[in-house]
Amino acid sequence: MTGIVIVVHAPLGDAMHELASHVLGGVVADSLAVHDIQPEDTPEVQAPAVLQDILRVDRGEGVLVLTDLIGATPANIAKRAVADAQAQGTRCCVLAGLNTPMLLRALTYRNLPLADTREKALAGGVQGCLQVD
Numbered sequence: 026m027t028g029i030v031i032v033v034h035a036p037l038g039d040a041m042h043e044l045a046s047h048v049l050g051g052v053v054a055d056s057l058a059v060h061d062i063q064p065e066d067t068p069e070v071q072a073p074a075v076l077q078d079i080l081r082v083d084r085g086e087g088v089l090v091l092t093d094l095i096g097a098t099p100a101n102i103a104k105r106a107v108a109d110a111q112a113q114g115t116r117c118c119v120l121a122g123l124n125t126p127m128l129l130r131a132l133t134y135r136n137l138p139l140a141d142t143r144e145k146a147l148a149g150g151v152q153g154c155l156q157v158d
Contacts, residue, residue: 027135027142028056028082032075032103033093035061041128056082062099075106087116087139089131095121126153
């Protein structure tokens with residue numbers, strides 16, 4: 026099973042976790058970690074904690090790290106932690122642009138290999154953005 030780590034601006038992570046729990050129920054609790062990054066947080070301070078969670082949720086299938094805004098502090102923390110995890114031999118990758126469909130797809134398809142989970146999550150995120158009127 027692919028592990029999932031969310032690294033986003035606070036309080037989005039907790040909100041996404043609650044939303045996923047509401048929609049999917051108990052399936053969310055296992056192999057998921059959330060990091061709500063505060064305005065004063067820095068990559069140097071927070072990346073080690075994210076790395077610990079990447080290693081903790083890895084079940085041998087790899088870890089998908091989801092972040093909100095590319096280039097922002099949470100994304101920089103995620104990138105640093107993923108690079109450190111990869112240096113230790115853990116398969117992982119980062120997707121930016123986290124939205125509800127992306128998270129729900131990642132959780133729904135986390136039984137697939139990391140590359141497939143990543144593609145399902147990315148497709149969900151993109152396909153979930155539509156003009157509705």
